[in-house]
Amino acid sequence: MLITNLLVVSLFNVLATAKLFAKPSSLMFSCLSASQKFQYDFVPPSGVIPYWYVACNYEPALGSIVLCLEADADRICPFSNSLEMLALGCKAQGDRTLTQTYLMESGKNASKYIKNLASDPDFNLTQLTTPIMFNMSEVANKKNSYYNFFDNLDDSTKFGDFTIIYWGVLLVLIGLFNHISAHNYLKSISLNSKLNQWKALVVLPTLSSNHLSPARFRGIAFFEALLPLRQETFVLIAYILSCVYYTTSNYKIIANSPLFGNPYRQYLRFISDRTGIFAFTQLPLLILFGGRNNILMTISGLPFNTFIIFHKWISRVMMLCAVVHAHQFVLYLEVTGTFRRSLGELYFQFGELALFCCLLIMVQSVFYFRKRCYELFLVLHIFLAFIFLIGCYFHVSKIGYSEWVLATLGLWILDRIWRFVNIYQFGIQTAQLRVFHPRSSDADTEDPTIKVSIPKPATWRSYPGCFVYLYFLDPHLKFWESHPFTIYDSTDQFGDPTPMINIYIKPKCGTTKAIYDQIMSRDITSVKVLVEGPYGHKAHTEDYDQLLLFVGGNGIPGPFSHSARSVSNLPYGDLESSKKVELVWSIKTLSALNWFYDELIQLKDTHVSVTVYVTRGDLSLADEDDSSTSSNDIIEPEILTETSHLLKDDTDKKSKKREVFSSTITIAEKVHNLSEFVTFIKGRPDVEQKLDQVIKECSQVSKISTIGLVTCGPSSMCDNVRNSVARRLRRNDTGKVRIDLLEELQVW
Numbered sequence: 001m002l003i004t005n006l007l008v009v010s011l012f013n014v015l016a017t018a019k020l021f022a023k024p025s026s027l028m029f030s031c032l033s034a035s036q037k038f039q040y041d042f043v044p045p046s047g048v049i050p051y052w053y054v055a056c057n058y059e060p061a062l063g064s065i066v067l068c069l070e071a072d073a074d075r076i077c078p079f080s081n082s083l084e085m086l087a088l089g090c091k092a093q094g095d096r097t098l099t100q101t102y103l104m105e106s107g108k109n110a111s112k113y114i115k116n117l118a119s120d121p122d123f124n125l126t127q128l129t130t131p132i133m134f135n136m137s138e139v140a141n142k143k144n145s146y147y148n149f150f151d152n153l154d155d156s157t158k159f160g161d162f163t164i165i166y167w168g169v170l171l172v173l174i175g176l177f178n179h180i181s182a183h184n185y186l187k188s189i190s191l192n193s194k195l196n197q198w199k200a201l202v203v204l205p206t207l208s209s210n211h212l213s214p215a216r217f218r219g220i221a222f223f224e225a226l227l228p229l230r231q232e233t234f235v236l237i238a239y240i241l242s243c244v245y246y247t248t249s250n251y252k253i254i255a256n257s258p259l260f261g262n263p264y265r266q267y268l269r270f271i272s273d274r275t276g277i278f279a280f281t282q283l284p285l286l287i288l289f290g291g292r293n294n295i296l297m298t299i300s301g302l303p304f305n306t307f308i309i310f311h312k313w314i315s316r317v318m319m320l321c322a323v324v325h326a327h328q329f330v331l332y333l334e335v336t337g338t339f340r341r342s343l344g345e346l347y348f349q350f351g352e353l354a355l356f357c358c359l360l361i362m363v364q365s366v367f368y369f370r371k372r373c374y375e376l377f378l379v380l381h382i383f384l385a386f387i388f389l390i391g392c393y394f395h396v397s398k399i400g401y402s403e404w405v406l407a408t409l410g411l412w413i414l415d416r417i418w419r420f421v422n423i424y425q426f427g428i429q430t431a432q433l434r435v436f437h438p439r440s441s442d443a444d445t446e447d448p449t450i451k452v453s454i455p456k457p458a459t460w461r462s463y464p465g466c467f468v469y470l471y472f473l474d475p476h477l478k479f480w481e482s483h484p485f486t487i488y489d490s491t492d493q494f495g496d497p498t499p500m501i502n503i504y505i506k507p508k509c510g511t512t513k514a515i516y517d518q519i520m521s522r523d524i525t526s527v528k529v530l531v532e533g534p535y536g537h538k539a540h541t542e543d544y545d546q547l548l549l550f551v552g553g554n555g556i557p558g559p560f561s562h563s564a565r566s567v568s569n570l571p572y573g574d575l576e577s578s579k580k581v582e583l584v585w586s587i588k589t590l591s592a593l594n595w596f597y598d599e600l601i602q603l604k605d606t607h608v609s610v611t612v613y614v615t616r617g618d619l620s621l622a623d624e625d626d627s628s629t630s631s632n633d634i635i636e637p638e639i640l641t642e643t644s645h646l647l648k649d650d651t652d653k654k655s656k657k658r659e660v661f662s663s664t665i666t667i668a669e670k671v672h673n674l675s676e677f678v679t680f681i682k683g684r685p686d687v688e689q690k691l692d693q694v695i696k697e698c699s700q701v702s703k704i705s706t707i708g709l710v711t712c713g714p715s716s717m718c719d720n721v722r723n724s725v726a727r728r729l730r731r732n733d734t735g736k737v738r739i740d741l742l743e744e745l746q747v748w
């Protein structure tokens with residue numbers, strides 16, 4: 001938490017250091033520029049900027065500028081502020097460090113010898129050795145022009161700050177809503193129905209019925225994308241509209257600027273400055289939202305995938321601003337005839353590099369590529385983002401605004417340190433690997449799962465629904481990759497004497513397939529792993545009167561942990577709880593019981609009612625037994641050891657239930673044992689019907705006023721549940737009963 005606090009502090013530090021300097025700068029620059037009309041008796045050394053060097057190092061010139069600043073000082077632009085700007089300018093460009101006291105002395109001294117050209121028109125203006133009183137009406141004219149320029153820079157920073165404040169305030173408000181509404185003391189009927197309505201209209205709805213499953217535009221695979229929810233869309237529309245306003249409004253253009261010339265040139269320069277600085281101000285949030293350790297996730301109660309959606313849209317806004325910045329600036333250089341010279345300058349080349357990386361990131365992040373080669377996408381993404389930030393830093397290192405880049409790099413480094421600390425706390429552990437139900441020739445019913453059991457340190461704490469990133473320390477298993485997996489921590493719920501976390505992996509096409517292949521081909525049964533976490537939202541599912549858990553396949557560990565916690569919260573053996581917990585688990589074939597039987601059986605004699613839907617395999621058990629035998633060929637010796645170890649431990653009352661565990665029993669026996677409290681049904685669960693049934697039952701029981709609905713599994717299933725709940729809440733079908741959807745599946 002310390003580190004996350006630091007993240008926020010560093011963010012606010014950026015806000016604090018963002019300089020708003022239009023007034024003092026415009027005065028300082030107009031006095032400085034007035035001083036350039038005169039030729040002083042001073043030859044600057046080679047290799048310096050003569051403009052600044054003479055002004056800062058030749059006393060008569062410096063004294064004249066100080067007196068000019070004093071003459072035009074007022075309440076809005078105090079003398080001290082202008083002196084500070086002059087000192088800053090001299091330090092950065094004039095090779096001289098000056099204090100305010102020195103500058104004031106310099107002014108006092110100059111006032112003794114100052115020449116007023118109005119009263120002495122014949123004064124020799126070459127090889128000046130005395131301070132000069134500038135023509136203040138000329139100064140005022142230039143000041144206006146400078147002011148417009150600097151005010152635009154100020155606006156750019158200010159508007160960027162506003163977007164940060166927007167995100168901060170909005171996420172705190174969403175957090176207040178999420179945290180307060182999830183609590184028990186808000187169970188009033190009228191409030192329930194208001195919350196339901198708000199959720200039905202804003203929070204829950206999808207845009208086109210898809211959210212976790214990608215939507216395709218006109219059925220074209222390349223135009224596939226993950227769509228935000230309605231609430232996220234509102235947040236993004238407000239953000240984008242504000243960005244449009246911030247980058248297009250409040251330009252102060254005059255007919256003929258002594259600095260930039262005609263309005264066209266002024267627009268080119270001002271739009272380029274505005275969009276460039278605005279793009280920089282978006283960097284810290286961009287990185288914060290894309291990181292794993294983001295305090296705003298805890299504050300808002302929003303999941304990581306929502307922040308990834310925000311991350312994507314902020315990056316799009318930033319990229320667009322960068323493109324406009326580059327385009328306008330190049331046009332500006334062309335009209336001022338300085339384009340060719342600029343091509344050779346470092347700031348320009350680093351700008352080009354940053355823009356190039358930024359555009360490449362946009363292309364390589366397209367969902368089509370990301371979905372197919374996630375790891376390649378990730379490595380390239382991180383590499384390009386790093387080069388992009390380096391490019392940004394050197395693009396502006398001489399002109400300011402690099403603090404935005406430094407803050408961004410700081411956030412990134414802090415996230416990495418925090419990740420390292422997380423990994424260190426868990427330590428290197430040896431995980432046991434087992435494959436259940438290996439791939440078969442029948443692709444339709446094949447349902448392989450790798451169970452990974454990892455001993456956990458005694459001090460390491462998890463919570464239901466949390467997930468970890470797993471690193472496999474094996475050269476064949478791409479040890480540099482880390483993949484997110486939900487865990488089931490048996491210690492917390494049932495007082496398991498062996499502190500273990502279990503992960504149930506569905507092999508896909510990348511590392512998970514490599515693990516599967518390694519187990520099958522090399523017969524490996526253990527591997528060293530690193531565990532980073534726990535991550536994810538802590539849902540207070542224990543607070544709900546009724547808990548309904550809709551699960552598909554390997555989505556089971558999180559929802560199961562919630563059910564298990566609701567059991568362990570009761571005095572052991574107390575079945576009289578008014579709370580109802582209903583677990584609906586859809587699996588392809590009964591072979592899934594091979595890897596989850598030992599967990600499921602623990603719900604026996606509890607108030608959790610379990611229904612298992614078997615969608616593809618036959619409910620006649622003979623076929624399934626064959627497949628279970630084939631997988632157990634590999635794992636039997638291990639499991640026997642583990643089981644006998646568990647059976648020895650009969651001191652703990654809770655662990656007595658483990659006597660019925662056995663991974664050596666057939667599926668038929670497993671089904672038989674489970675069917676005392678589990679209902680087995682052939683076919684897919686009917687989400688709509690189940691919801692109606694639960695809502696009806698709940699509305700008839702006066703004690704029930706809140707339903708927690710947990711989902712995890714195939715994305716289409718989770719989207720179905722979301723749409724069904726949103727529809728019911730909109731129609732006000734739920735009456736007094738409040739429904740909170742707690743979606744555990746995350747896709748990004």
Ligand SMILES: Cc1cc2nc3c(=O)[nH]c(=O)nc-3n(C[C@H](O)[C@H](O)[C@H](O)COP(=O)(O)OP(=O)(O)OC[C@H]3O[C@@H](n4cnc5c(N)ncnc54)[C@H](O)[C@@H]3O)c2cc1C
Nearest residue numbers: 371374483484485486504505506508509510511512513746
């Ligand atoms: C919070 C969370 C919890 C998860 N829990 C489980 C679980 O308990 N059991 C389980 O079987 N699966 C779980 N998954 C999915 C699991 O992370 C992916 O299936 C796995 O990373 C795929 O690895 P691969 O290299 O084989 O993937 P590939 O075949 O290369 O990619 C398949 C898909 O997985 C996703 N993916 C791949 N790598 C990552 C990554 N590093 N981060 C995020 N997404 C990635 C991409 O969408 C990709 O399209 C979870 C995912 C998330 C986000």
Ligand SMILES: NC(=O)c1ccc[n+]([C@@H]2O[C@H](COP(=O)([O-])OP(=O)(O)OC[C@H]3O[C@@H](n4cnc5c(N)ncnc54)[C@H](OP(=O)(O)O)[C@@H]3O)[C@@H](O)[C@H]2O)c1
Nearest residue numbers: 486552553554555586587588615713714716717744745746
């Ligand atoms: N927190 C997380 O993000 C998280 C956690 C754990 C797991 N996961 C991921 O979640 C996924 C779980 O899927 P899986 O591959 O294990 O599932 P699966 O085997 O493909 O399907 C599981 C069951 O769900 C059913 N199903 C699919 N779509 C449905 C729908 N729309 N309505 C009702 N039932 C439906 C299937 O029925 P049919 O046979 O008829 O298709 C099947 O019985 C995995 O990809 C895993 O990686 C994510």
